[in-house]
Amino acid sequence: MAAEGHKLAIFRGLLKFKSNQQKIWGVLIFLSIVTTIEVALGIIKPEILMVPFLRMKLLNWIFIILTIVKAYYIAWDFMHIRDETSGLKNSIVLPLLILIPYLAFILIIEADYIFDVMDTGFMSWNF
Amino acid sequence: MEVTANTAAENEELWGGGNRPLKASYGKLMMWFFIVSDALTFTGFLVSYGFSRFKNINSWPIADEVFTHFPFLHGIDAPMYYVALMTFILIFSSVTMVLAVDAGHHMQKSKVTFYMLLTIIGGAIFVGSQAWEWKNFIKGEYGALETRGGQILQFVDASSGKRAAIQEFAIGIETDRSTHQSSNGIWYSSEKALPTVTLEEVKKGFIADENLVIRTQQLNEKGQKTVLSRAASMGKLNEAIGVVEGANLTHNEYGNRLFADFFFFITGFHGFHVFSGVVINIIIFFNVILGTYERRGHYEMVEKVGLYWHFVDLVWVFVFTFFYLV
Numbered sequence: 001m002a003a004e005g006h007k008l009a010i011f012r013g014l015l016k017f018k019s020n021q022q023k024i025w026g027v028l029i030f031l032s033i034v035t036t037i038e039v040a041l042g043i044i045k046p047e048i049l050m051v052p053f054l055r056m057k058l059l060n061w062i063f064i065i066l067t068i069v070k071a072y073y074i075a076w077d078f079m080h081i082r083d084e085t086s087g088l089k090n091s092i093v094l095p096l097l098i099l100i101p102y103l104a105f106i107l108i109i110e111a112d113y114i115f116d117v118m119d120t121g122f123m124s125w126n127f
Numbered sequence: 128m129e130v131t132a133n134t135a136a137e138n139e140e141l142w143g144g145g146n147r148p149l150k151a152s153y154g155k156l157m158m159w160f161f162i163v164s165d166a167l168t169f170t171g172f173l174v175s176y177g178f179s180r181f182k183n184i185n186s187w188p189i190a191d192e193v194f195t196h197f198p199f200l201h202g203i204d205a206p207m208y209y210v211a212l213m214t215f216i217l218i219f220s221s222v223t224m225v226l227a228v229d230a231g232h233h234m235q236k237s238k239v240t241f242y243m244l245l246t247i248i249g250g251a252i253f254v255g256s257q258a259w260e261w262k263n264f265i266k267g268e269y270g271a272l273e274t275r276g277g278q279i280l281q282f283v284d285a286s287s288g289k290r291a292a293i294q295e296f297a298i299g300i301e302t303d304r305s306t307h308q309s310s311n312g313i314w315y316s317s318e319k320a321l322p323t324v325t326l327e328e329v330k331k332g333f334i335a336d337e338n339l340v341i342r343t344q345q346l347n348e349k350g351q352k353t354v355l356s357r358a359a360s361m362g363k364l365n366e367a368i369g370v371v372e373g374a375n376l377t378h379n380e381y382g383n384r385l386f387a388d389f390f391f392f393i394t395g396f397h398g399f400h401v402f403s404g405v406v407i408n409i410i411i412f413f414n415v416i417l418g419t420y421e422r423r424g425h426y427e428m429v430e431k432v433g434l435y436w437h438f439v440d441l442v443w444v445f446v447f448t449f450f451y452l453v
Contacts, residue, residue: 020229028222032215039211042191042452050350060453067448071441078225078437088149092159100170107174111181118182 007082010073027077034070038063055112158431162438165400169442172396173449176389186344188382189352190451196263210451213256214443217401220249221440224408228433231426236415239429243412246436250405257398264390267373270294270322271380272329274366279382281342282333283354293370296336297328322370330364344382390450397446400439407432 008023009016010030017023041049041059049059076082081089149156180187191206198209227242270293272280282291302325309317333339341360345353355363371380379387411432420426 020232021226024222024225024229028218031218035211035214035218038448038452039207042207063448063452067444070444074221074437074441074444078221078440079434085150088151088156088159091149092163095163096166096170099167100174103170104174104177107178108181111178112184114182115184119185 005083006080010077023077027073031070031073034066038066152427154427154431155434158434162434165438166442169393169396169445172389172393173445176393176449179383179385179389183383183385185346186383187346188344188379188386189350192352193264193381193386194260194451195268196260198259207451209256209260210447213253213260214447216249216256217253217440217443220246220253221437223249224433224436228426228430231420231429234421234426236418236421239415239420239426240412243408243415243429247405247408247412250401250408250436254398254401254405257394257401261391261394264387265373265375267371267380268292269380270324270370270372272326272364272367273369273371273378275368277384278366279344279371279380280363280367281352281380283340283342284338285340285354285357286338290342291339293329293332293372294323296339297324297332298335300325300328300331322372324370326367326370329370330367333364334361393446394450397439397442400442404432404436404439408436 006020006023008018008020010023010027015026017026041062045059049057049062051058053061075093081092084092147153151159194210195204195206196209197203197205223242223245227239227246230238230242269281269290271282272293274280282293282296283289284291304321304325306321307316307318337357339360340357341355341363343353343355343363347353369378371378373380374387374390376384376388376391378384381387411428414420414428415426420428
């Protein structure tokens with residue numbers, strides 16, 4: 001890959017950088033801001049965000065979404081996926097994008113079921 | 128299919144070797160193969176952690192109460208700050224890595240050397256921090272009792288609402304019991320180190336102090352651990368069969384033992400990745416100094432270890448979320 005081959009715009013072209021190095025620092029600032037927000041939310045734990053939403057606290061969903069945002073920028077700009085051909089991009093991202101949510105979904109549904117059985121079933125486990 | 132002489136020649140070029148599929152070199156593609164499969168391995172670990180957590184959703188330990196230490200701040204409750212620091216260190220070492228890759232594209236040997244060095248230092252600090260985190264986790268803080276069913280009973284001072292350490296309120300009882308060593312008695316058989324206080328001492332200390340109550344693993348509606356009344360605590364006390372101090376793979380004073388198992392396994396596996404990343408970075412660092420890549424004409428090797436290093440950072444982002452935040 002040529003050194004000049006970097007795509008220098010992030011946020012769908014909203015923010016354009018003059019050089020690759022500037023883009024790296026820009027992404028670092030963005031990742032730091034996201035991490036700071038995560039840590040601040042984790043320490044403050046605002047009451048409004050503690051409401052249940054899709055069987056989890058809303059705050060937890062925010063953490064997961066922010067994590068995926070961070071993962072996206074690490075992969076796209078630090079690992080240079082942004083500059084790869086779409087074939088390579090898809091063959092890296094699609095298997096993960098399909099398999100990971102699938103595995104998480106089936107196992108967590110199963111765990112939820114086991115929790116119900118242990119909670120309401122006849123067998124005592126809390127002794 | 129209609130094949131002309133022209134496309135035949137092109138085909139020969141396409142399949143004759145020297146061509147780069149997906150415009151990426153062999154080494155880089157193989158690194159991506161490894162990363163995708165390793166990502167799925169970590170997925171397996173983290174999802175099984177999620178499985179155990181949802182299975183025990185109303186009794187899982189609260190991370191903020193487990194990881195409360197910060198260097199040089201003794202006795203101060205500082206949840207999250209330390210892991211946040213570790214996260215920043217790892218993100219920063221990721222940035223120096225990508226700057227090294229960028230300098231490599233411009234064939235600037237001294238800059239690559241400098242940034243690689245910073246990356247190695249960042250990685251080493253991270254592994255050291257993780258070791259410190261493990262040390263605190265293994266050592267434990269307040270101690271607890273364990274019931275026959277593996278439930279953890281922690282102690283709270285009812286007047287202040289603060290946790291009480293078993294080592295502090297236990298009342299000493301004279302005993303001859305000492306750690307059995309393989310040199311005594313039955314050959315080749317030994318036991319683990321005994322806890323600093325015995326079950327009987329903890330019970331005696333608990334009965335003597337009217338303020339103490341027991342905190343169970345169960346979470347209440349507010350998501351906090353259930354604190355029993357003094358009368359209920361006295362009843363619960365008789366169910367205890369042993370003292371737990373700190374955490375290991377079979378006992379865990381912080382609550383569900385699976386929490387400790389997954390903590391050791393997942394952060395350990397990640398820490399091993401960081402460690403091997405540092406070792407690989409050191410090898411590449413010396414190759415850069417020796418001018419290997421200068422002679423080769425490109426710094427693609429730096430790019431390949433860079434991919435691995437960023438992947439390790441990527442995994443940490445998820446470990447951080449699922450162990451400390453959620």
